[in-house]
Amino acid sequence: MPARRVVTGRSQQPRKRFAEELRLLRNGRGESLRELAERLGWDASTLGKMESGTNLGGPEVVEALDTHYGTPGLLLALWEVAMGDNSQFKEQYRRYMDLEAEALSLWHYGVSILPGVLQTAEYAREVLTLGGLKGSDLEQQVEARTGRRKLLEG
CATH class of the missing domain: 1.10.260.40 (lambda repressor-like DNA-binding domains)
Known part of the structure; x- marks a missing residue:
């Protein structure tokens, strides 16, 4: 085609x-x-x-x-x-996010950082700032992470 x-x-x-x-x-x-x-x-x-x-x-x-x-x-x-567009994320995360959006349940084991889908805007901003993000890149990633929380509310 x-x-x-x-x-x-x-x-x-x-x-x-x-x-x-x-x-x-x-x-x-x-x-x-x-x-x-x-x-x-x-x-x-x-x-x-x-x-x-x-x-x-x-x-x-x-x-x-x-x-x-x-x-x-x-x-x-x-x-x-x-x-719903996840193109702002690195390619390595997109497949995971597509599966996450379709999942009926999600299991996660983590010892130090909450998974993105559970992060509040304040938490995500702190974690991403520590990772070196600033300015509009930081705000875009915070918005994207907190947008994933809507999966839990749906």
């Missing part, structure tokens, strides 16, 4: 595509991040991080963006796909 042809030229990675669509919609309206933030009542830095793909935001801000742009449910659907 031949490879699927890319028609739009936009990213095929869910996280990047979500960020790209947010930028395109805002630029299409000719709005600055500051103007958008004022209209929606959200912080401009949060919206900027979402457009750069550093942070995906939460469902509330995505729903507000859907309403603002007149794309009912489209951005929320892209956000849900982006939340």
Whole structure:
């Protein structure tokens, strides 16, 4: 079967595509991040991080963006796909995470560090900081680890 042809030229990675669509919609309206933030009542830095793909935001801000742009449910659907995207993790962890997402139970033995799926944001930040991560890389990994906790809540 031949490879699927890319028609739009936009990213095929869910996280990047979500960020790209947010930028395109805002630029299409000719709005600055500051103007958008004022209209929606959200912080401009949060919206900027979402457009750069550093942070995906939460469902509330995505729903507000859907309403603002007149794309009912489209951005929320892209956000849900982006939340499940594990491309920001090293290849060696992706298979494990796919299995973890499908598992009905999980057994883990550890003597010093909690597994990522059980880590709170504060715990993950401390562990990752000790490992040398800083700045946006640190925040991206903290968000990714705490996002895995949703498996336990599901």
